[in-house]
Amino acid sequence: MTAPIEPTEALQTDEDAPVQLVAPDGSRVSDDRNAPYRARTSHLGTEELRGLYRDMVLVRRFDTEATALQRQGELALFAPLLGQEAAQIGSGRALAPQDVAFPSYREHGVAHTRGLDLAEILRLFRGVDHGGWDSEAHNFHLYTLVIGSHSLHATGYAMGVQRDGLVGTGDPERDTAVITYFGDGATSQGDVSEALGFAAVNNAPVVLFCQNNQWAISVPTSTQSRVPLYRRGAGFGVPSVRVDGNDVLACYAVTAEALERARSGGGPTFIEAVTYRMGAHTTSDDPTRYRTRAEEDYWRDRDPIARLHALLVAEGAWDDEAAAALEAESEALGERIRTSVRALGKPAAASMFDHVYATDHQVVSRESAWFESYESSFTDQGGHR
């Protein structure tokens, strides 16, 4: 057995260059290939660009705050999205209100675009909740920790949307698409391949959005695939696009096009957003064991937020006043996250028996009753363990 260490780049061609609308220095890119995507962003004026920038800055602030809270022992664990803001905000902002997202566990930016209070997400990482937010209120499903599983749920959900006649009606308020997010590592799971297969043969209105952040914990993308990931779609008959995942405009445009195809009955799309996870995989991970400083520096120079900032400045769309307002807003968000997390108490122990089944179940009732009397035996004695 030889270890699969051949770099993926060796098998890349010019065609694999990702769609890009803004270069790392903030200048706009115009070429033949990106023309249709440029058209999809032509309606985005100063306000909209500032909005995308604001989104990215706020989720980064959330990210920094959550990481700090974990360090202070307030969270059991946290999975940072640092570096992936453009991929998430760009794609998330392309969703229509009725579209439905199926995230994995790092999609805090997408959650933000769906109007979910980011403090809600931290309940899961604090260990008081398994992720019990109202997914229907936000069209944002629960986080999924088992890699790749939800790509099939999204596909099935999209098959349901299609059966319900909510695809291709021509009514922009009704036509619905589904999007699912997963990482580069997830593409190795059978479930993701099966999702591509089901999506293709059913022409399901689903967008499979892969954030290739270069690493699956300590394992580089080259251990998952010998070819650029987006090319996996072709074998299933799923149109696939590779996009610069640190370019928020390109992510927006590519996703908007894929979602529109899905809503109009054109079927699934596979998107590979090439980005970089700048932080650790989770707060329990130590990236110095497997990656180099040079690599981190390379990607720091391609920071998605700095890129949009440069564009805003170059186009005269940014000033001190806007900067101060945003700083105040992110300061307030940080404060709110800190206080709301610290206020999250411990759930009642007996709550573990709630909702195991939707109907009565004798085994659970019996155990729950026993537990109640056991617990009260301590309070009866006036003390607790």
Place this chain on the structure above:
Amino acid sequence: MSAPTTSSTSTSSAAGRTPAAEPVPTGVQTLPFAKAINAGLRAALGGDDKVLLMGEDIGPLGGVFRVTDGLQASFGADRVVDTPLAESGILGTAIGLALRGYRPVCEIQFDGFIFPAFDQITTQLAKMHYRSRGRLTVPVVVRVPYGGGIGAVEHHSESPEVLFAHTPGLRVVSPGSPQDAYTMIQEAIASPDPVLFFEPKGRYWEKGAVDLSEGPYGRRAAEQQETADVQDVAADEQPVRESITVREPVTVSEANGFSTLNTAVVARPGTDLTLVAYGPTVATALKVAEAAASEGTSIEVVDLRSISPLDTDTVVESVRKTHRCVVVHEAPTFLGTGAEIAATVTERCFYDLEAPVLRVGGFHTPYPVAKIEHEYLPSLDRVLDAVDRSLAF
């Protein structure tokens, strides 16, 4: 737009490294559980070229719990293989490698992530030997960090051992001490049968004395060391040393010391009640016995070590002496290991029992959120409560 170093520099450098000639350590050391398993894996890798490790993040990272720490650096990326992120793929290819004469040791990163591989394990791995009427053996080991108590998020604290124990053809074991962890991982690797090796992750950091000359590979390393020492002494007269490098594959059987995978062990003798535990609850049971002793109750702790096969003889022998039995495990009690033991003990010791066999374990709920996991887990108090109830009959 690709980074200059997107390919894994660390993996490739490890791949180029030749396996180390460093001798497998012997002697007695105080090691935490995780390091004891690491030492057992090292002994097996050093003792048999057909042994290989495969899993997610087990190479340069050394596994998320560092159980494989340093092994890729010593043995190379061909022997300690970072796989794609695909559990079904890991188990399915391990079966193929085993059919080709290799002894793959697969790491599943966390208990809750074994299920993508459940199909390969239960429908394929478990049945190859049976289906081939014994012609094929598939010596695959599946290492699974399991159990709770570490404040983790969902899917990171489960105890799915009985789902596998219920499948004929698989051996399902869980060590309760660093020494057993060291010996049992070696016996699991040397076993011709597939072994599900459940590691109590909440105990990874707990230390104990480990005799590194134990276990099939440890014994061999110790013997080789002795031979080498003798030859060093006799080096002037007789410079021939090849015999050390000729290696027959190690396999275990009843005949040559296949012990820990088949037998339970009395971890602490006692006379008033038998406390049966395995894996993470062994340490709890020992603490309970300690606490009970201060109140004048003498508890015998039986560490099962193996769930399948279940050494009921050792349990029955103990219960015939103590007349009382409480079983403790983290997995839900409903249809679990405790239920099996209660039924067997009742059948075999009906007239010896002074009290019904009681069980303390997880409830019939998904593993709860971290903030209340200690109320779910069989705590010292809950076990003592069961001990009191048993003694009150």
